[in-house]
Amino acid sequence: MGYDWNFGAVFHHYRELMSGLEGTVKLIVVVLAIALPVGAMLAVIRVKQIPVLRRVVVAYIDFFRTSVALVLVCWCYYALPVLVPVQISTFAAVVIALSLQASAFAAEIFRSGIESVASGQWEAARALGFSESLIMRFVVGPQAIRRVLPVLFVLIVEVTKNTALAGVVSYNELFYNASTIASTTYRGVETLTVVGLIYLIPLLGASQFSRWLERRLARAD
Amino acid sequence: MQYTWDFSFVYTNWHLLLSGLLNTLKLAAVSLTLGMLIGLFVGLGQLSHRKVVKFISIAYVECFRNLPGIVLIFWFYYAIPIVTAHQVPVFVASFVALSLYTGGYCAEIYRAGIQSISKTQWEAARAIGMNNGQAFRLVIWPQALRRTIPPFCSRAIELVKSTTLASTLAYGDLLYNAKLIAEDQLRPLEAYTLATLIFTAILLPLSYLCIRLEHRLKTYS
Numbered sequence: 001m002g003y004d005w006n007f008g009a010v011f012h013h014y015r016e017l018m019s020g021l022e023g024t025v026k027l028i029v030v031v032l033a034i035a036l037p038v039g040a041m042l043a044v045i046r047v048k049q050i051p052v053l054r055r056v057v058v059a060y061i062d063f064f065r066t067s068v069a070l071v072l073v074c075w076c077y078y079a080l081p082v083l084v085p086v087q088i089s090t091f092a093a094v095v096i097a098l099s100l101q102a103s104a105f106a107a108e109i110f111r112s113g114i115e116s117v118a119s120g121q122w123e124a125a126r127a128l129g130f131s132e133s134l135i136m137r138f139v140v141g142p143q144a145i146r147r148v149l150p151v152l153f154v155l156i157v158e159v160t161k162n163t164a165l166a167g168v169v170s171y172n173e174l175f176y177n178a179s180t181i182a183s184t185t186y187r188g189v190e191t192l193t194v195v196g197l198i199y200l201i202p203l204l205g206a207s208q209f210s211r212w213l214e215r216r217l218a219r220a221d
Numbered sequence: 222m223q224y225t226w227d228f229s230f231v232y233t234n235w236h237l238l239l240s241g242l243l244n245t246l247k248l249a250a251v252s253l254t255l256g257m258l259i260g261l262f263v264g265l266g267q268l269s270h271r272k273v274v275k276f277i278s279i280a281y282v283e284c285f286r287n288l289p290g291i292v293l294i295f296w297f298y299y300a301i302p303i304v305t306a307h308q309v310p311v312f313v314a315s316f317v318a319l320s321l322y323t324g325g326y327c328a329e330i331y332r333a334g335i336q337s338i339s340k341t342q343w344e345a346a347r348a349i350g351m352n353n354g355q356a357f358r359l360v361i362w363p364q365a366l367r368r369t370i371p372p373f374c375s376r377a378i379e380l381v382k383s384t385t386l387a388s389t390l391a392y393g394d395l396l397y398n399a400k401l402i403a404e405d406q407l408r409p410l411e412a413y414t415l416a417t418l419i420f421t422a423i424l425l426p427l428s429y430l431c432i433r434l435e436h437r438l439k440t441y442s
């Protein structure tokens with residue numbers, strides 16, 4: 001097939017790749033910093049059966065966990081500015097879109113964790129005079145988080161993969177810079193191979209860590 | 222700022238929305254079929270006693286599950302013409318990438334399904350005189366296949382979501398056609414909202430179906 005591989009052209013642009021990587025990491029950190037606490041809050045509201053609020057939360061979770069990430073990104077980037085009177089930066093649009101979906105996933109993860117803690121734990125803590133919120137904080141919460149830790153790492157992997165969608169609306173992240181390098185150097189395969197590896201290596205680590213954690217927790221229980 | 226919503230473009234552009242929807246479903250159907258086939262081989266490969274086959278299968282799963290789908294689609298879009306020496310339609314690049322991507326997840330579903338069948342089933346089958354092949358085909362496989370139905374349902378949902386990635390290469394799926402309408406009619410809010418709602422209208426019932434299937438399977442086994 002005689003294709004002449006040329007990775008030199010890609011490494012020539014390592015500065016763009018590095019700045020893209022920075023944008024990607026920034027997105028991951030901000031999205032997780034929003035989605036994890038919001039998700040935990042939604043999960044607590046859902047399991048505590050707070051009358052009207054619970055229905056709203058269930059609707060929110062069901063809507064956003066079945067929504068399409070790229071459609072949400074496009075909606076927040078192209079459609080949302082029509083609705084709100086303030087300027088929304090590309091970064092903000094992407095963060096809103098990805099956080100909405102990630103928080104719905106996080107909520108389901110935390111809920112399954114809370115529900116997996118045996119009801120005897122609640123009863124025992126109540127018998128000792130703990131209030132509901134103290135039980136969540138000191139008895140059920142810590143056990144639930146421990147159990148869902150492996151799944152949370154899967155969520156981190158999924159969030160990282162979704163940040164590549166920000167490139168579609170021209171946010172300066174790894175995939176976006178890869179596509180610009182590909183179109184200026186005409187070295188599409190090489191560029192995407194390098195960028196693929198940049199994504200793959202840390203994500204592979206996170207996935208393996210998640211599996212290791214799962215095995216360890218299974219043994220501890 | 223008061224914005225007046227105007228969905229009247231649907232009357233003049235319904236054929237674009239419809240053809241977009243059909244293209245989305247076509248890509249999803251082809252990729253799911255191929256992905257399930259690839260997943261079958263890779264999933265069995267993961268359980269193989271031959272070290273090389275096992276290693277390659279596990280490496281396949283780990284690689285394709287830990288890469289952003291959009292990177293894969295672009296990689297194949299650039300790489301296929303190098304191998305075939307022809308520019309291929311975006312549809313081909315998309316379904317190749319999505320089949321391989323979803324194949325990694327399908328492999329895990331088959332593997333987990335087969336491994337979830339109790340060891341005593343193998344022992345019992347051998348005790349009544351079956352060889353390993355017969356035990357697998359007649360005893361293990363039918364039971365495992367039943368258990369894979371709910372996870373495959375969720376996989377189908379995730380795959381439909383992933384097909385929107387092809388719109389970034391100008392494949393005429395629902396999202397791409399919504400974008401065309403948004404630009405043509407200068408109605409981004411309505412066009413993207415409509416696309417979001419159409420996806421939800423398909424995926425939300427499908428997700429409820431998954432949950433029901435899972436509950437049914439739990440009560441019967």
